[in-house]
Amino acid sequence: MTIRLLDFGQVGSLRSLAIFHGVGYAMRQDTPDTITITRPADPFVSIGHHQDAGAEVDLDFCDEAGVPVYRREIGGGAVYLDEGQTFWHTIFHQSRVPSALSDVYARFLAGPVLALNRMGIPAIHRPVNDIQVEGRKIGGTGAATVGESMIVAGSLMFDFNYELMVRVLRVPSEKFRDKMYSTMKEYLTTINRELGEGAPSRAEGVRILTECFAQTLGSELVLDEPRPDELTAIAEQEERIASRDWLHLDGLPASGDMVKIAEGVKVIEGVHKAPGGLVRATVAVRDGLVDGLVLSGDFFMEPAEALRELQDALVGVRHDADAVLGVVKEQLVDVDAPGLDAADVTAAVMAEPQT
Amino acid sequence: MRRSWKLKGSNASDGVIVYRGCAVPDGYSYDVPGDLWVRFEGDVARMGLTDVAQTRMGKMVSIRFKRVGKRVAAGKSIATVESAKWVGPIHSPFDGEIIETNDAAFAQDILVANKDPYEEGWISLVRPDDRATALIGLLTDEAAVEAYKQRIDALDISCLRCAD
16 A cells, blocks of 8 residues: 655645644545645644643743744644744554554654664664654654544754744743753754754755655655545644634633742752763752752663653652652652662752852 | 463452453453443443553553533543553543543542553543443453454553553
């Protein structure tokens, strides 16, 4: 069975989201498996399926800046996107994808990884769903069951606006934002950063990507046009994604009465040298509780999501050594972090505050 | 030929078939392709994810319930779940009204369905419009076990209670 390629080129940001949702919802058992390519013409913020828009994103800023915020049916976090990225979506009938998610990612990330390699970037697939270049992420990926389809989403990240990415997010303090910026700059790279002048054009990048999808999926990609029912479904999705009900799923306030970042928030930057590497912690403390936290450094932690889970688990915890140590110990059970124990992480998180 | 064996559940009259690590307890009706269990309790039906479902999605990170009082059509979602790597719906196998959701248990422990999919980790209580037609397409007893064995083999998976 051949795979259909729907290359929509550059489209409005809303449409770039509506396309993969619509093609996903329109898919039936007899619909050919499909790969869509889109590039947003204007910037937008995409929030994860289950995120609280007002809590994650500075909606006032986005409103003033004219940057729309849309919820996607893919998980993960809020992200600022613009024409620096070309999105790809593999939209296959769920009966024709592997049963284990790790296998789904292995199958559909092979093409994008090979494409980056062909461009001259030593990218690898780091399970479960990261594409990395020497330890740095190059774009994000996600998967969702949409109607009868399984969608895997990713992008060719030619460029990324780090400044606006950290600006659109709601964070505990400006200092926290600065730290997030430098962490992101360190751990997230782009095609243009890796290749400079040698980076392919967008069109060339798409050509390489589709070739690599064909090669890794063992099937020809046939350029096609969307069917009428798909166009209808895309239009329906545009309407839904643009609606306030869908953005504010729980009827949460859009903005205005969310808690603003107040005085009384301390930001602590701790560094601790553990046998396994340096641990850096940027901690926002409000009313004696951890309000936000970024951990970074050159230590190793497996599985990949353990670090994020550790950060998440510490939010809301009393900022004292015993409470932090207790949570860190609990989180590090079953985590492989050679030369790094709970006391090391705690030491970084509990460093003396700077004024 | 793979082995399956029978464990005794908490209720002495109920057994639990375990096949490739995946529990398929007695006393439930199953939407096997949907990886959903249904337990009829009078005129209402409690629903949840099977062991196969929780294994396939991995550790849950969030869940959003369709609200109490809402109507749900067959094949439409009673909830959407997000794991670390995936988002997807849980479908009702029949038309009905949502009368209770298990949001309190998930608020206390988001991994409750990973740890205990058939009891503590139930998702929603739905009143079917028509109890008789609600049973169509659901399997019980030996038929359910046989269908699930085939599905588990087709998926080539072994279940893990990943949050243990």
